Amino acid sequence: MSDRIDKSSTVFVSIENPEHDRCVDFFSREDGSYGFEEFRRDTEDGGQWTPVHYYSGVAYLSPADALNAAERCVNWLVHVLTERPELRTRIGLG
Template identity: 65%
Template sequence: MSKRIDRSWVVFASVENDEHDRCVDIFSRPDKSFGYEEFRRDVEDGGAWTPTEYYSGARYDTAELAYAAAEKSVLWLRVNPKFRRMPISR
């Protein structure tokens, strides 16, 4: 998996948890593939968003497939019904 965030990726959906300390970004790449990444934000990091699991190396053919994979991988996204099957517009 990739351990960096590529600046050519375009984030078009970002889902933040209720505590505002975790988020999942869904993005597209120039090669027309899609991916996602989970981030955390901690006070000791100055509030900066930091990747947590490096899911961004996986490639998906559609935004919907990327979001479905995120739901399976990211516990807080999966267990909170308000985040399930969030519509993706791209």
């Protein structure tokens, strides 16, 4: 988990792109809010996940709100969710 996602938060879904070099983590906070962050993994970083943006600073009221925002912000995510619709259920949108 990135330093941008508070240690008290719980990541409940992590979705990777087909190339396995980008991912989006969806998480819940202790205050009942939700969020997401996009990460990249590059060879020069030793294969570690590195945050790409500061999306995790925004709080959403529901997993659905976080997902809607992530789909608007992360270009490749819509394609992955179209190919693997079961991931929506894991996010809580079954």
